[in-house]
Amino acid sequence: MKEPKNKKRKINNSNIINMKTKFSSKNLIHTKKMRITLIISIIIFIILVIRIGFIQFVQGNYLKELAYKQQTINQIISPKRGNIYDSTGKALAISAQVDTITINPSKISSNNTEKTKELKEKVAKGLSEIFELPYEDVLSKVSSDSQVETIAKKVEQDKVEQLKEWMKNNEVSIGINIDEDSKRYYPYSTVASNLIGFCGSDNQGLSGIESKWDSSLTGTPGKIVSYKGSNQQEIPNAEETYISAENGNNLTLTIDLSIQTIVEKYLKQAVDDNSCSRGGNVIVMNPKTGDILAMASYPDYDLNSPYTPNSYLDKTYNSLSTEQKGEALYKMWANKSVAETYEPGSTFKIITSAVALEENIATSDKSGSFYCKGYEEFQDVQNSTIEISCWRDEPHGVQTLRQALCNSCNPAFMQLGKKIGAPTLYKYYDAFGLFDSTDSGLYGEQKSIFQSLDKVGPVELATMSFGQRLNVTPLQMITAVSCVANDGVLMKPRIVKQISNTENGYTNEVPVTKVRQVISKETAQTVKSMMESVVTSGTGRHAAVTGYSIGGKTGTSEPTESNADEGYVASYVAISPIEDTQVVLLLTLYDPQGVSYQGGQVAGPVVSQMLSEILPYLGIPSDSETLNNANSKNFITVPDVKNKTVSEAEKALKTAGFTVKTYIKGDPNTLLVKDQTPKPGITLAKNSIVVLYGEDSNVSTSVVVPDLKGMNASEATNALKNKNLNITIEGTGTVITQDYSKDEQVPEGTVIRVTLKQILTDAH
Helix, strand or coil: CCCCCCCCCCCCCCCCCCCCCCCCCCCCCCHHHHHHHHHHHHHHHHHHHHHHHHHHHHCHHHHHHHHHHHHEEEEEECCCCCCEECCCCCEEEEEEEEEEEEECHHHCCCCCHHHHHHHHHHHHHHHHHHHCCCHHHHHHHHCCCCCCEEEEEEECHHHHHHHHHHHHHCCCCCCEEEEEEEEEECCCCCCCHHHHCCECCCCCECCHHHHHCHHHHHCECEEEEEEECCCCCECCCCCCEEECCECCCEEEECCCHHHHHHHHHHHHHHHHHCCCCCCEEEEEEECCCCEEEEEEEECCCCCCCCCCCCHHHHCCHHHCCHHHHHHHHHHHHCCHHHHCCECCHHHHHHHHHHHHHHCCCCCCCCCCCEEECCEEEEECCCCCEEEEECCCCCCCEEECHHHHHHHCCHHHHHHHHHHHCHHHHHHHHHHCCCCCCCCCCCCCCCCCECCCHHHCCHHHHHHHHCCCCCEECHHHHHHHHHHHHCCCEEECCECEEEEECCCCCCEEECCCCEEEECCCHHHHHHHHHHHHHHHHHCCCHHHCCCCCCCEEEEEEECCCHHHHHHCCEEEEEEEECCCCCCEEEEEEEECCCCCCCCHHHHCHHHHHHHHHHHHHHCCCCCHHHHHCCCCCCCEEECCCCCCCEHHHHHHHHHHHCCEEEEECCCCCCCCEEEEEECCCCCEEECCCEEEEEECCCCCCCCEECCCCCCCCHHHHHHHHHCCCCEEEEECCCEEEEECCCCCCEECCCCEEEEEEECCCCCCC
């Protein structure tokens, strides 16, 4: 039976379950958690962006370089180090071809681990035996993870051939590299060793010129760049980049090997003969240019084995500690000319004399200028009386400045220092370059040691006036004396003459440098004349050289009480010739233990030996040569100018090198020369005077001949020049005879012949 359409159906709720817990679905994300997750994601993203930016912009270059290193193999091509030559072109330091042995450990391998191990052990054994290396050290390198390991450097050719033979016999063709390299050699071993210096195993200069000029000598390394993959193996057939090495520059020094050899021979002899416990030093300089012609220290050492003690050091070397051995080697390598200072002693009196003359505080030959009673008295800071004695027990008495220099009289120079005053002395010390390094281009150059001006009292002023209680380097001292020898012009010392580019052949001349005019030419000539007197009639007589004009000054400085073990320093500085000086030589002997410690007796004879060979070698003519050689550059023959017009004759004589004085009344362009003095055919020194008389002149000129006895050559020359007279000289020393007697009347231009002879005196 159908139910009616409009009748509602009754729902049965008995099967419906009422849930009292809240509904929760795992497929839905809670809004709050979703927000937190989003924020964290944004923060992480920002951090990543910052990190990427840091890597890209801050660490980018570093990481790029690191990646490049990991992906590339750089094989360095060593440049050839430049050579060092003396001024005449003789090689003092050269780079010879040698090889460097390296290995690529990863390439020394076989089919399996066991065979690879055996191969590495065999290679290590072979390399250790050939190159005389510890097996364990070599095995460690062969087994390392490094791309390249160095086995041996500077390998000689016989060892290379031995290695090649071993590789052939053992069928090892890869992993062992023989790379071209160079090794430093010094052909003359010990010659100029303290000056030249040496190189280390990597061809880097470690001392001397080798170190000071290392950047010029070294050159720029080249390289071969190849690439490797992620497995750290070289990529086969990959393109290589070749960057060639630029070889170092060659240096030409001012040193003359012949002069260097001469001075080293006599320096060694002097140090040995006089038992100089601290060795010796010598410098030879051209005062006109500042060129150092020779520079030597003794004891020296072998540049080809610089770490081997010389014979002096070897006596105690094994008893020294490791630190002491290092210090001893550094001292052995040191160049005493610049690396050590010393008290110059009486050689410094040259400087004091020059200052006094330049400031018109003294003249060279004024009688009674100084009085030596054997000592001078001073008050020190505690008002105690101090006596500073002369070197000689017997006082010198009354003296001129020339005599004081000849006698090396300390009291006279203490008196002179007091007259000059410390401020003026310091002004000239500065001008002579004694306060500063000479900037010579030499390794290890030290500065001088002087009291500050405000601390110079009477005692300090007294001692420094004769060269004590102040310290200078030998190079500073000879540079100052060279200034006097060069007519008062200070030159900068020069050790490197040329720098030559070995790639393009371009040569750069190192210029001769004039620093300043310190004293006048007239003052310099007077001081040189006084120095000549020191040799001819003073304490410096032992440095005389037959046939040559020599000027000199002795020096003997005593140690301070605190350094008594250093002993005396005996020195001698010499110049030659007096006119147109071309050589200055300074010899310094430290702590002589022989029969004497005084500079005149110990150093003087050695200077004479050196100059007797150096002067002829340089082509400087002796007096006997110049007197008998009309073609000498310093001596000329008087031409016959009679019957020429006065103007023509005057021009011809001046062109030849003479000084001319004329006696005429009319026009020199039309008047003829009637007579001349001296007569034609006589050979005279340049700048000698020729007197001309015109045909209209009835003047008969005459002058009084001065007394020349006891004078040295330059004194006699100047005395006659002041009278318009000429001179010819025989012998060396002081005048003992003159062919025209004193007070005799002779015509202007007359030639006075004098004979000189050495006079013996005490030597200090």
